[in-house]
Amino acid sequence: MKARVHVMLKEGVLDPQGEAIRHALGTLGFSGVEGVRQGKVIELDLAATDRAAAEAEVKAMCEKLLANTVIEQYSVELA
Template sequence: MKARVHVMLKDGVLDPQGEAVRHALGTLGFAGVQGVRQGKVIELDLVGSDKAAAEAEVRAMCEKLLANTVIEKYSVEIV
């Protein structure tokens, strides 16, 4: 079973990488982009077949290591 974790900066937290991408897109002629938020996707290969247990375990991983919950939000998808 696989888990996919999406990690993004919380609303209100400055995103200098996203701003750099937005600026670069404008420079390349893509003028219609008002804002960019950059995040990360983490894919995990998990052993087991219990989706609920897997999701709970991945959420614990996020809280302890995969996301900085002070400034980042995350979502977990079991696929």
């Protein structure tokens, strides 16, 4: 089973990388971009075959390592 985890900064948390991207896009002529939030995607290949167990395991991974839940939010997709 494959899992994809999307990790983004929570709303209200300063995103300096997103702001740098927004500024760079403006200098390249893309002036209509008013905001950018930058995040990360983590893809996992899991041995689990039970969907509920896999989802619980990936959420535990996020809580313990993959996301800083104080300032980041995450979502999990299973395929």
